[in-house]
Amino acid sequence: MDFVKRKEKLASKDLRKNRLTVMVTLGVTLLAIGGVILYRERGNLWGKILAPQVVTQAVTPVLPSPTPTPKFEKQQAEIKKLTANLQGTYGVFVQDLATGESYGLKTQESFTAASLIKLPLLLTLFKEAEAGNLNWETKYVLKAADKRAGAGSIQYKPVGTVFTYRQMAELMGKQSDNTAFNVFSNLLGEEKIQRVINDLGMENTSFKDNLTTPEDIGLFFDKLYTQDVLVRDDRDELLSFITDTLYEDRIPAGVPKGIKVSHKIGNEVGVVSDAGIVFSQKPFILVILSQGVIEKEAKEVLPKIAGLVYQQLGN
8 A cells, every 4th residue: 555655656757857857948939939030020119118108199180270260451441431422333452562561442344444445455565576576766747537535745746747656655554645545546557455454464454445454453553564575774774754744643643752752643524533653762653443433533633542542562
């Protein structure tokens, strides 16, 4: 019996020893496998250890903000106040030539252009001269059928009076001469003048219908002055034709004396308009169109608008 018990005891001891051996072997194997994995993934592991912890949070949707107050709301209100109690409709366009920023009232509303339609005609003449299709020194003999009443002195000249094209163009600018306008309209043709209008991007201006908008006239002056529509000398000559004109009682009357203003007026029954460039310390474009207005009221308010815009721009 003692022999049997001793044998069972030895068997039990061997079993425990075998189990321990298996466990040690298994542990060593697992450690070895873990070491290999750690070795292979050592770069990624360090990156994960050193990487900042990212905390996931619920994202609150950003709601659209209210429409911002227009930058020139105050300036627009001040201009509107000047014309609020006057008869008729006034459209105003203002552009800072240094920044290109603009504002106004009824800027895209259609108005009778009146003599402002002479601006694209003048530009067409200069473009034709640059293209070699017109010579400024060409002499033109005045005919009775050429004469048109209204603005300008050519109508009072005797038939047979000789003018160069340059002289007539200058009179069309400085005096808004209607006879010169008639001669050049026939010489160039409506289609060619309208093509120049379209090329400038004046989408709401019709030479035939004599219609335009404050924004389109502003675009004319912007393109003329800043975008090399003409070579520099020709541009300056065109501007000289509309500087120190016969009609200095509108925009020029509203800015300090001595400041150069290159501008063109428009005048018909119920229409008193003016538009151009004010060459102040900070040059700007100012367009004031009107229709259905009382002439006396309009001639009083146009200089006031010019003076207000001059102050607004900080000159």
